[in-house]
Amino acid sequence: MATPYRLVMTTCSTQTQARDIARHLVTNKQAxxxxxxxxxxxIYMWQGEVTQDNEYKLMVKTHIDFVTAVMExxxxxxxxDVPEIQVIEVCAxxxxxxxxxxxVLN
Structure with a gap:
């Protein structure tokens, strides 16, 4: 059973960056x-080398109508340069x- 709700995931290298993005998305009713x-x-491959970092994971709860705006x-x-953006369909x-x-989003 499909729903119109989506979970968008990304990562940031600092808590400040993560909070800034999160606050912008919520304040602007995109999430x-x-x-x-x-x-x-x-642990990931970047510019031909294995890289290891500690990051902050953002889990954005939104509606399908706002996914494009969230990604933008x-x-x-x-x-x-290449942020992680993955959109997961919420089935139930x-x-x-x-x-x-x-x-909240209306």
Whole structure:
């Protein structure tokens, strides 16, 4: 069962960057809520070398109608050359929570 709700994920290298993006998304009603998870260890290939960093993971709760705006905001505000942006379709969940998302974003 598909829903119109989406979870958008990204990472930031500092808590300040993560908070700035999260506050912008919520203030501008592009997201109902953003969770910031601290101390995510990332190991990845960058410019031909294995890189290891501690990052902050953002989990953005939004509606399909705002996904493009969320992605554009992340690209505009993010300091990385290639920020992680992954959009996950929410298949099911609490109707009360979905109603709250709708209320916040309208």
């Amino acid at each position: 109902a809520c953003v969770n910031i998870l601290p101390s995510v260890e990332s 905001t992340i690209h505009r505000l993010h300091p990385y 969940g609490s109707r009360d929570y979905f109603n709250w998302i709708d209320e």
